[in-house]
Amino acid sequence: DTLEHPTVKDFLNRHVGEEGITAEVLLNFLYKGPPGNRADGMTNFDWRDIFNITDRSLRLVNQYLE
Numbered sequence: 001d002t003l004e005h006p007t008v009k010d011f012l013n014r015h016v017g018e019e020g021i022t023a024e025v026l027l028n029f030l031y032k033g034p035p036g037n038r039a040d041g042m043t044n045f046d047w048r049d050i051f052n053i054t055d056r057s058l059r060l061v062n063q064y065l066e
Contacts, residue, residue: 003027 002008009023016026028042035044 003030 003012003023003026012023012026016022024039024042028038029046031038031042031046032048038044
């Protein structure tokens with residue numbers, strides 16, 4: 001909710017916008033609802049994908065080390 005506040009969005013866009021990251025992209029990455037409810041034009045990639053990749057990688061390393 002805080003990231004959706006216009007003042008916070010403006011602050012983020014000014015400080016990280018130079019890197020090509022916008023508040024909208026950040027909100028999309030942190031999105032926790034169903035994929036079908038994403039805003040139009042946003043990629044279907046979020047923190048859960050990073051979590052799953054990390055989890056699978058650690059499990060693979062763990063299996064290899066056993």
